[in-house]
Amino acid sequence: MEQQQFKVSWSVGTKLILGGVLLLVVVITFLSVSAIFLLKEDKKAYLYQTQATEAVLVGREFANTGRRVLGTLRLALASVDPAKPLDATGTAGLRSVAENQSDSPVLLIYLVRQRPADVDLALFSRMPGQSQGDFEGKWNPATFELSASVLARALPELLERSYCFIDLTSASGFPLLGIAFADLKMKDNPGGVPVALAVLPMGDFIRQLAASDVTIATRSGRLLLSSKAFSDDLKRDPLFQAAVASQVATGAKEYDLDGERYLGSFLNAGMDLVVVNRTEWKKAMRATYALTEKFAMLGLIAVAIAVVLTMFFAKTLTAPINRLYEATKEVAAGKFELDLETHSRDEIGALTDSFKAMSRQISGLIQERMKSLQMENDLMIAATVQQTLLPPPMFQNKNVAIHSHYKAADQCGGDWWGFFQNGERLTFMIADATGHGFPSALITASARSCVSMIQKFAEAEPDRVFSPSVLLSYANRVIHDASQGKIMMTFLAGVIDFSNNTLTFASAGHNPAWLFSKNGDGYTTKSLVANGPRLGERQDVEEFEEKTIPVSPGDLLFLYTDGLLEGTGTDGSFYGKKRAVRMIQSNVQAGPEQVIRNLVADFMAHNGGKSFDDDLTVAAALLLSPHAGEANA
Numbered sequence: 001m002e003q004q005q006f007k008v009s010w011s012v013g014t015k016l017i018l019g020g021v022l023l024l025v026v027v028i029t030f031l032s033v034s035a036i037f038l039l040k041e042d043k044k045a046y047l048y049q050t051q052a053t054e055a056v057l058v059g060r061e062f063a064n065t066g067r068r069v070l071g072t073l074r075l076a077l078a079s080v081d082p083a084k085p086l087d088a089t090g091t092a093g094l095r096s097v098a099e100n101q102s103d104s105p106v107l108l109i110y111l112v113r114q115r116p117a118d119v120d121l122a123l124f125s126r127m128p129g130q131s132q133g134d135f136e137g138k139w140n141p142a143t144f145e146l147s148a149s150v151l152a153r154a155l156p157e158l159l160e161r162s163y164c165f166i167d168l169t170s171a172s173g174f175p176l177l178g179i180a181f182a183d184l185k186m187k188d189n190p191g192g193v194p195v196a197l198a199v200l201p202m203g204d205f206i207r208q209l210a211a212s213d214v215t216i217a218t219r220s221g222r223l224l225l226s227s228k229a230f231s232d233d234l235k236r237d238p239l240f241q242a243a244v245a246s247q248v249a250t251g252a253k254e255y256d257l258d259g260e261r262y263l264g265s266f267l268n269a270g271m272d273l274v275v276v277n278r279t280e281w282k283k284a285m286r287a288t289y290a291l292t293e294k295f296a297m298l299g300l301i302a303v304a305i306a307v308v309l310t311m312f313f314a315k316t317l318t319a320p321i322n323r324l325y326e327a328t329k330e331v332a333a334g335k336f337e338l339d340l341e342t343h344s345r346d347e348i349g350a351l352t353d354s355f356k357a358m359s360r361q362i363s364g365l366i367q368e369r370m371k372s373l374q375m376e377n378d379l380m381i382a383a384t385v386q387q388t389l390l391p392p393p394m395f396q397n398k399n400v401a402i403h404s405h406y407k408a409a410d411q412c413g414g415d416w417w418g419f420f421q422n423g424e425r426l427t428f429m430i431a432d433a434t435g436h437g438f439p440s441a442l443i444t445a446s447a448r449s450c451v452s453m454i455q456k457f458a459e460a461e462p463d464r465v466f467s468p469s470v471l472l473s474y475a476n477r478v479i480h481d482a483s484q485g486k487i488m489m490t491f492l493a494g495v496i497d498f499s500n501n502t503l504t505f506a507s508a509g510h511n512p513a514w515l516f517s518k519n520g521d522g523y524t525t526k527s528l529v530a531n532g533p534r535l536g537e538r539q540d541v542e543e544f545e546e547k548t549i550p551v552s553p554g555d556l557l558f559l560y561t562d563g564l565l566e567g568t569g570t571d572g573s574f575y576g577k578k579r580a581v582r583m584i585q586s587n588v589q590a591g592p593e594q595v596i597r598n599l600v601a602d603f604m605a606h607n608g609g610k611s612f613d614d615d616l617t618v619a620a621a622l623l624l625s626p627h628a629g630e631a632n633a
Helices: 013-076 088-099 144-161 204-208 238-245 286-332 349-387 437-462 468-483 577-590 592-607 627-632
Strands: 107-114 122-127 163-167 177-180 193-201 214-218 222-226 248-259 261-270 272-280 394-396 400-407 415-422 426-432 490-495 502-508 512-519 522-528 546-550 556-560 618-622
Touching: 013 088, 013 163, 013 177, 013 193, 013 248, 013 272, 013 286, 013 556, 088 107, 088 163, 107 144, 107 286, 122 238, 122 437, 122 618, 144 163, 144 177, 163 222, 163 556, 177 556, 193 415, 238 272, 261 490, 286 627, 349 437, 400 415, 400 592, 415 437, 415 618, 426 437, 437 490, 468 490, 468 502, 502 592, 512 577, 522 546, 556 577, 556 592, 577 592, 592 618
Parallel strands: none
Antiparallel strands: 107 122, 107 193, 163 177, 177 193, 214 222, 214 272, 248 261, 261 272, 394 400, 400 618, 415 426, 426 490, 490 502, 502 546, 512 522, 512 556, 556 618
16 A cells, blocks of 8 residues: 655644744733833823822912912012101011011012113112021122112013012022012002012922922913923923913823923913923833833743743654654555554543554455455446346337337346237336345346246247236246345236237236327327236235237337336426326327437436436337338338
C-alpha cells in the first residue's frame, strides 16, 4: 500500500507555542492598554480636580483679602475731607483705621487730579512698623513717588469702577501688590479725587504656591500674581481665553501652546479676577509613563515565562501525537498490528487506544471488502447469466412482431418474461418475483427452468397443448419448493392460436395485460383480467382461472410488470396506468418498436435520472396476417 506523502510545514508544538504566546501578548496588551488608559483618565480627572480646588482656594483667599482691603480703604477715605486740611482729629482717625487692620502694612491717601494728570503728596501715610518683617529695612521714600506715578496710570480704571489692582513687583523689585480705591463721589473735587492705596507684600503668598503653577490676573489680561513664569502675553493663552469666555465660575481644558501640551483649570473669582492653574502634560503623566514602562517590562517577563511553559507542555502533548503519526506510516505500509503504549489517561490516551482498535478493524474490513468484491463479481456474472434467460429484444415471424425492454433496479432483477412457439401457437409468459436483487433473481431462474422444461415437452409433442392454467400449476409447485414460501411471484401466461385467432390466458396475481384492438380510426383497450393466487403462496392450487378472447391481425398485446406503473418521479408521483395507456395509444399505429422506444423514453424522463424503484420489463407483440409476415420476411 502506497503511503500518501504529506509535508508538515508547521508542527503542532510550534503552533501551540505561537498560539499561547500570541494569546498572552494580546491579553497583556489589552490589559496594559486598558489600565494605562484608565490611569491616564483618572490622572487627568484627579489633576483637574486638584487644580480646580487649588484655584478655588487661592482665588477665594485673594478675593476675600481684596474685599477686606477695599473695606479698609473706604473707611479711610470716609475719614478725609479733601476740601479741608488734615487736622489732628482726622489724622488720629486715619491712624486708627490703619492700625485696626492687618492686611496691608502700608496705607497711603492721595489727591489725584485728572487734568493735567498729577498727584499731590500723600495726605496720609502709614510707614511699616516693627511687626512688618518683610518690609523692615526695605521701605524707602521712593515708594511714594512710585505709587504716585502708578496711580496716575491707573486713574482711568479707577474712574470706571472705583477700584483696581496694581502689580508693584516689577517696579519695586519686591513682590508687592497694590489695591487702590477712589471716592467717585468726589471726582469733581477741584483739588483732586481722593484715592486710597494699600500696599500688600506677596512673599508669603507666593511661597505657599511654590509647588503650583497658579496665576492671578484681571479679565483685561493684566498679570497680578504668578507662582511661576507664565506666558508674557497672557491674552493669547487658550486657558485664559476659555476662562474669560466661560459663563460658569470654574472649568478645565487640555490644550497646546508654543509646542507644549498643558492641562489647566480656571476660576472666575469675582472682583474682575481670573485664576488659572496649569501643569505641563509630561509632568502630569510622568507616573503614567513610568507605569507603562513597568507594564512593558512585566509583559516581556510574562511572555518569556509563557514561552518556557508552553514549550514544556507542548512537548508533553506532541510526543504521543508524533508516535501516532509514526503509527499511521506503519498502517499505510500494511502493518495493522501495532504496539502502541498509552502513557496518559486524557483524550490523547483515548485516541491512542482508539487508533489501535481502528487498525485492527481496518484489517478486518479489508478482508471483508475482499469478500464483498468477490460477491460483487459473482453478482455481475449472475446478472450476465440472467440476461441470457431473457428473449432477444426484437423478434418477428409471419404471425407476430415482438419488441421488449428490460432494466433491473439492482445488478440482478426479479422480473422475467419469455415466449416459445409450438406450431401455430405462441406461448408467452411474464413474471415478477417480490422484491428485487439476488434472491429474486434465483426465483426467476427457477421459473425460467420450469418454462424451459415445458417448452421441451411442447417441442417433443407438437400436438400436445399446454394450457396457461396447467403451466401456472407447474410453475407454482417449482416456485413454492424453491422459496419455501418466503418469496412469491406474480405470473401471467397466455397462448395465442393464430389458426383460430384466439388468445387464452391465466394470471397468478399479475398486472393485467392490455390488448389494443383496431376500431375504425382508433384503438380500444382491453385489460386481460383473470383471478388466481400468486405463485409460491401454497404448494398446490386446484385451478387457475382461464379465459379465451378473440384476436385479429393488427391487434397489439402489451405486457408489463408493476415497475412501470409504480415508478416514481423526482416529485414522488407514480407513472401510472393512464399515462402508460395514453403513450401506447399514441404510438400503436407506428408499430411495437416505436411503442416500446417512446414509452421507455417517457418513463426515463419521468424517473428524472434517479435509481429505479423496481425492475422494469415491458413487451409489445403485434399480431400479423400471414401475408404481412411473408412480405416483411
